[in-house]
Amino acid sequence: MKTYDTQLSKLTLIIITTLILIPKSIYAEDVSFIPRAWVGVADYEYKQDARKGAMPDGSDFPEVKFNVTFLMTGLGLTSIYDRYYIDLSYQDSSDESDSFSSGGFYEKFHGSRRDYSTTLGMKVLDNRGNIYIGYKNGKTSGRGSLGTHLTFKEDGPFIGASYGWLIADKGFLSINAAYADLDGHLKEEPGTSYPAGLGMDADSTTTGLSYGISWTGMILPTLGYSIGFDANNYKFDDLKDNSTDLALPDKIEETLYTGKLSIFYRF
Numbered sequence: 001m002k003t004y005d006t007q008l009s010k011l012t013l014i015i016i017t018t019l020i021l022i023p024k025s026i027y028a029e030d031v032s033f034i035p036r037a038w039v040g041v042a043d044y045e046y047k048q049d050a051r052k053g054a055m056p057d058g059s060d061f062p063e064v065k066f067n068v069t070f071l072m073t074g075l076g077l078t079s080i081y082d083r084y085y086i087d088l089s090y091q092d093s094s095d096e097s098d099s100f101s102s103g104g105f106y107e108k109f110h111g112s113r114r115d116y117s118t119t120l121g122m123k124v125l126d127n128r129g130n131i132y133i134g135y136k137n138g139k140t141s142g143r144g145s146l147g148t149h150l151t152f153k154e155d156g157p158f159i160g161a162s163y164g165w166l167i168a169d170k171g172f173l174s175i176n177a178a179y180a181d182l183d184g185h186l187k188e189e190p191g192t193s194y195p196a197g198l199g200m201d202a203d204s205t206t207t208g209l210s211y212g213i214s215w216t217g218m219i220l221p222t223l224g225y226s227i228g229f230d231a232n233n234y235k236f237d238d239l240k241d242n243s244t245d246l247a248l249p250d251k252i253e254e255t256l257y258t259g260k261l262s263i264f265y266r267f
Contacts, residue, residue: 032080033267036226040072040260042093044113046140046152049249056195062103066142068096070113072258083127087119087134100144107191111142111150113256117158129163136180136208138234140254147191152254154206154234156182171217180208184236186252202241202248208234226262231255 048064055061074091093113100107121132137155144150160178167173184206190198214228236252 030081034078034080034264035267036076036078036262036264038072038074038076038091038226038260038262040074040091040258042070042072042113042256042258044068044070044140045255047251047253049251051198051249052247054198054246061198062105064100064102066098066100066109066111068098068111070094070096072113072260074260076262083123085119085121085123087121088117089119090114090116105194107144107146107148107193109142109144109148109150111140113138113140115139125163128165129161130176131161132178133157133159136182144191146193148194149187149189151185151187152236152252153185154180154182154208154236154254156180156206158208158210160210171215173213173215175211175213177211178209180206180210182206182208182234184234186236186239197244197246199244200241200248201243202239204236204240204252205238206234206236208232222266224264224266226264228260228262230258230260232258 044067046064046066050063051061053060070093072091072093074089076087076089078085078087091114095110095112097108097110100109115136115138117134117136119132119134121130123130135155135157138153140150140152142148142150158178158180160176162174162176164172164174184204186200186202186204188198188200210230210232212228212230214226216224216226218224232255234254236254239248239252241248
C-alpha cells in the first residue's frame with residue numbers, strides 16, 4: 001500500500017502551491033461560479049504484459065487485454081476570481097463487458113471507470129492561456145464470470161497548460177496538455193479456474209499524460225456549451241508486490257480516448 005509519508009508530501013505540495021497561486025484578497029471579494037454537466041463516450045484499453053514463468057509448469061501466464069466503450073456522465077464546478085480559478089470535477093461510466101481469452105483461459109468481464117480531480121489554475125497571456133496544477137484519482141473495476149475481481153487505481157498530482165484562440169467571435173478553440181506523477185495500485189484476485197498463486201496486489205510508480213482539444217461557445221449570455229476530445233494514458237512501472245513470489249508483468253498500461261458534450265451556466 002502507499003505510504004503515509006508519500007500521501008502527506010503530495011498533499012503538502014498542493015496546499016503550498018494553492019497559497020502561492022491564490023491571493024489573500026480572493027476571500028474578501030465576489031467569486032463567480034460555473035457549474036457544468038456532460039455526457040460522453042470513452043474508448044478504454046487495458047494492456048498487461050505476460051507474467052514470465054508464472055504458470056505451474058514454468059510457462060508464461062498470457063498477456064491480458066481489454067477494450068471497451070464506456071458511456072460517461074459527469075459534473076463539475078468552477079469558481080473564478082479575477083485571473084484565478086478552482087475547479088472540481090467527477091465522472092462515472094456505464095458498466096460494460098469484454099472477454100479475456102488466451103492460453104486456454106476464457107472469462108467474460110463486466111467493468112466500469114470513475115475519475116475525479118481538483119484543479120487550481122491561473123489565466124495568462126491575455127486570458128488566452130492557462131497554467132494549472134491539481135490532484136486526480138482514477139479507478140477501473142472489473143468482475144469476471146468465473147469469480148475474478150480486478151481493480152486498477154492511480155492517484156496523485158498533475159501540472160498542465162492550455163492555450164486558445166477566439167474564432168470569428170463565434171467561439172473559443174483551445175488545446176491542453178498535462179503531466180501527472182502518480183501512485184498506482186493494481187489488484188487481481190483470480191477465480192477458482194486459475195492456478196493458485198496468480199493473484200496480484202502491487203504498488204507501482206505511475207506516469208500520466210493527458211492532452212486534448214475543445215470548442216466552447218455561448219447559447220445565451222450566461223449559458224454555454226463545450227465539445228471536446230481528450231486522451232489520457234497511464235503507465236504503471238516498477239511494480240512491487242510482497243504477496244507473491246511469482247514474476248509480475250513488466251508493463252501495464254491504461255488508455256482512454258473520450259469525446260464529450262458539456263453544458264455550463266455562469267452565475
